[in-house]
Structure formats: structure tokens, C-alpha cells
């Protein structure tokens with residue numbers, strides 16, 4: 063762990079010994095590199111034609127999505143991430159999950175972070191049933207644990223409320239049904255750090271209520287929960303702490319009520 067990050071951990075521990083840091087984000091910068099952005103030509107044929115004609119490759123453009131963000135999250139916390147479209151919330155979450163490299167700075171996590179996005183990988187051609195089994199095995203459950211939890215996952219998802227949909231391929235599900243199943247699979251396991259990207263917004267009211275309750279349970283059971291959402295009420299009900307990001311920079315980090323109130327008013331500190 064880098065010295066600066068270790069100092070942050072020590073400082074945090076000194077402030078309150080009961081608080082265990084689970085995620086330390088230390089002056090993080092994330093830059094996407096977009097190839098072929100100059101000409102709009104990025105195909106294999108255009109690459110071949112460039113080799114033959116010895117023309118230069120089109121420019122690479124950079125998008126500086128996260129610009130020097132730092133914070134520490136603790137065990138048992140649910141942290142909301144808010145900000146306007148394109149402000150860098152999903153990028154920040156993917157970086158905490160270890161899916162994106164940092165251009166500068168570092169991210170240190172205790173335990174394994176799991177990213178639960180609406181695009182979390184399940185297989186569309188397989189039935190819901192097969193996806194539950196594969197998803198649970200992929201999260202490290204034993205076959206016996208999968209058998210034991212299978213029914214509660216299906217019940218939680220509510221997929222079978224209107225008929226036997228769990229035995230149909232996932233491609234036949236509505237986007238909300240798919241998102242519900244993804245959430246239900248991921249929420250069946252206790253996570254060290256659970257990262258949720260807009261997953262709550264996709265279900266109907268009944269499911270949203272159940273998922274909020276489950277997030278609260280997950281918080282109590284173990285680690286830290288991060289929630290990215292444009293639904294400020296979901297953030298208010300689920301998170302006691304909120305981080306406001308704009309243009310890749312941290313605008314405010316504090317009590318949810320105060321941060322969301324100022325975000326709604328556009329009242330930047």
C-alpha cells in the first residue's frame with residue numbers, strides 16, 4: 063500500500079477505532095483512450111488500408127473522466143454517488159471494482175469488491191434457472207450452497223410471480239426482469255464491498271422495497287455498499303453518506319440529507 067494511503071488509513075483509524083476502512087481512494091485520475099476518434103474510422107479494413115497506403119493511424123483522444131478524487135469508506139457504510147450525466151460516477155465504481163486502471167493515484171480495498179450493474183454478465187441464451195446456478199457458482203458458492211439458496215433467490219427476484227418465467231431463456235425477459243434477477247443473484251451472497259450501479263431504479267415498487275431492505279441487511283452483515291443512482295429518494299433511504307461528483311471532481315462528501323439537498327438546488331460549496 064502506498065505511504066499516503068496508509069497514512070489515510072491510520073488517520074481514519076485514530077479518529078475512531080471502531081471504524082474499519084474498506085475502500086481508500088487516493089487522488090485517483092482515470093483517463094479513457096478513444097482510438098480512431100479523429101476520423102471516425104476504426105474498422106479492420108481501414109487499418110489494412112492504412113498499412114498499404116502507409117498513412118498515419120487516426121488520432122487517439124483522451125477523456126479525463128475522473129480528476130483527482132480522494133475519499134475513504136468504512137465497514138458498515140452505505141455511500142451514495144450522485145452527479146449529473148457523464149460526471150464520472152460509473153467510472154469511479156468500475157475503478158473501485160478493479161475493472162479500470164488508474165492513470166494516477168491508487169485505490170485500495172479490503173476484501174473483494176463486486177460490481178453489480180444493470181449490465182452484469184449473465185447469459186441471455188440460458189434460462190433464468192441456469193443463470194442463477196452459474197452466477198452463484200461464479201461468486202464462489204459450493205453446489206450445495208447453490209441448491210440451498212436457489213429457491214430464495216428466485217422468490218426474491220419475483221420472476222415467477224406471473225408464471226414460470228425462470229425456465230425461459232433470459233432473452234425473453236424485460237429489461238426490468240433481467241435487472242431484478244441480476245440483483246437477486248448478487249445479493250444472495252455477503253459481499254465485502256458491494257457496488258451497485260442504478261440497479262434499484264429498474265425494478266417496480268415492490269422489488270425496490272425488497273432490494274432496499276436487502277442492501278440494509280448486506281450493510282449489517284459485512285462490508286460497504288456503494289450506490290450510484292439518479293433516484294435521490296433511493297439515495298436518501300439507503301445511504302447515510304453521499305459523495306457528489308461533477309466533471310470528474312469531488313464536489314461534496316458528507317451527510318446524505320445535506321449533500322442531496324444542495325445537489326438538488328445546484329448549490330455547490
Ligand SMILES: Nc1ncnc2c1ncn2[C@@H]1O[C@H](COP(=O)(O)OP(=O)(O)OP(=O)(O)O)[C@@H](O)[C@H]1O
Nearest residue numbers: 094096125127145146147148149150151152153154
Ligand atoms: N468507455 C468509454 N470510453 C470513453 N469515454 C467514456 C467511456 N465511458 C465513459 N466515458 C466518458 O467518461 C465520462 C464519465 O462517464 P460515466 O459513465 O462515468 O458518467 P456517469 O456519471 O456514470 O453518467 P450517467 O449518470 O449518465 O450514467 C463521460 O464524459 C463519458 O463520456
